[in-house]
Amino acid sequence: MFTGIVEEIGAVTAVETAGDGVRLTVQGPRAVSDAAHGDSIAVSGVCLTVVDQGSDWFTADVMRQTLAMSTLAGVVPGLAVNLERATVAHGRLGGHIVQGHIDGTGEVLDVRPGAQWSVVRIALPAELAPLVVDKGSIAVDGVSLTVSAASEAAPAGGIHWFEVSLIPETLAATTLGTRVAGDRVNLETDILARHVQRLLSFTAAVTAPDSSAAIAAPTEGGSA
Numbered sequence: 001m002f003t004g005i006v007e008e009i010g011a012v013t014a015v016e017t018a019g020d021g022v023r024l025t026v027q028g029p030r031a032v033s034d035a036a037h038g039d040s041i042a043v044s045g046v047c048l049t050v051v052d053q054g055s056d057w058f059t060a061d062v063m064r065q066t067l068a069m070s071t072l073a074g075v076v077p078g079l080a081v082n083l084e085r086a087t088v089a090h091g092r093l094g095g096h097i098v099q100g101h102i103d104g105t106g107e108v109l110d111v112r113p114g115a116q117w118s119v120v121r122i123a124l125p126a127e128l129a130p131l132v133v134d135k136g137s138i139a140v141d142g143v144s145l146t147v148s149a150a151s152e153a154a155p156a157g158g159i160h161w162f163e164v165s166l167i168p169e170t171l172a173a174t175t176l177g178t179r180v181a182g183d184r185v186n187l188e189t190d191i192l193a194r195h196v197q198r199l200l201s202f203t204a205a206v207t208a209p210d211s212s213a214a215i216a217a218p219t220e221g222g223s224a
Contacts, residue, residue: 002042004095004137004144006082006174007031010043013057015075020064024048024075029056031083040100042084044175045142045186046070047100070102071141071184080175082142095144096137097191103128106140108183109161118171119148120179121163124187129153129160131189131197139188140164143174 010028017023024043031041032053039050041058048060067073087093106124122140124132132138134150149163171177179185 001087002047002084002098002100002142003087003091003093004084004098004139004142006084006143008083009173009175010081010083012075012077012079012081014077018061021067022062022072022075023051023059024062024072025057025059026081026083027057028083031085032056032058035085040086042082042086042098042100042142044071044081045098045100045139045188046072046102066102069104070186071105080178082174084142096139098139098142098144098188099191100142101188102186103131103189103194104187105184106187108179108181108185109159110181111179116168118166119163120166120176121161122185122187123159123161126160128187128189131193132162133193136193137190138162138164139186141175141185142188143170143176145170 008028008030010026010031012024013027014025015022026043032055035041035050035053035058037050037053040047041050041060042048043060046066048062050058051061052059062072104125106122108120109123110121112119129151132147132150134147136147138145138147145164147162148165151159151161155161166176
């Protein structure tokens with residue numbers, strides 16, 4: 001479990017093929033400062049498990065499904081990544097509840113710099129659009145953010161999008177400060193929205209009891 005508060009910007013230093021997945025080595029001295037074998041570290045929003053480590057690096061395996069769902073597909077050495085250690089039970093929940101389970105990727109459509117912040121508009125798959133609400137929470141590349149605007153249910157041009165406003169601290173402390181139009185980013189929608197959507201999906205499947213299975217009441221004068 002994570003909170004979406006990035007602790008440091010790390011760098012991928014090695015990528016090795018491992019079956020139908022890959023094994024990544026990531027430099028991140030703060031992330032491994034108290035890490036142990038089997039611990040979880042979020043890499044740009046993707047929850048990975050430490051399988052080896054050194055004084056300032058760790059190695060993790062990434063399976064095929066994760067590669068297909070995230071921007072880690074095609075990862076190369078030198079890639080900057082956001083790093084966050086799993087939260088501790090007695091810690092502050094500074095962002096929101098983040099699982100590190102990516103729903104998919106989005107594409108940066110526009111970056112509008114302001115005097116004190118930047119507004120980033122991101123396109124997202126149509127199936128994720130209902131899970132994103134104005135003033136709600138979303139994790140972008142593992143960064144906990146508040147949605148500042150969202151497209152209508154049937155947007156013009158058919159492109160679903162949302163916007164986030166990034167303060168100077170977020171721009172400096174995460175990789176989002178270098179994002180430009182055309183970049184892909186990992187998206188994790190709010191866990192509560194996902195559960196509500198799942199529950200509602202069963203509503204249509206609920207049908208009335210089969211009348212043929214009903215027990216007929218005995219007619220008057222019939223035998224007992």
